[in-house]
Amino acid sequence: MMARWSNVARTGRLSKRPGLISWPQYYQQQQQYMELGLMQTLKQNLKKERVHFASVVLTQQLEQSAGDLHALTTTQWSGLL
Known part of the structure; x- marks a missing residue:
């Protein structure tokens, strides 16, 4: 988990592996958030x-x-x- 947070801070992605979802910047109008689990998913309105x-x-x-x-x-x- 520490490696994932470091990757997010450095690259905006949870992992260096290509094809994984990029963690977008938060904008209040869109209210998107990243749900972390076996699969990472972008969701809205937590x-x-x-x-x-x-x-x-x-x-x-x-x-x-x-x-x-x-x-x-x-x-x-x-x-x-």
Whole structure:
């Protein structure tokens, strides 16, 4: 594995053997990544669903909960005054 990482740093390829997939530079628009295993494969959008959940769905739910909590505490305090 160390030799493969050294080759990537030096040549952009996992191995010096011809015919293997070249490891392309990462561009955010394409979001390609290299899946390492018995066969190396180029893929896109690693954990796309998890990233969407964490950045969109969870954020919306937290904002809604904060708003609900604010409304609840405001209502409770206004009844005491």
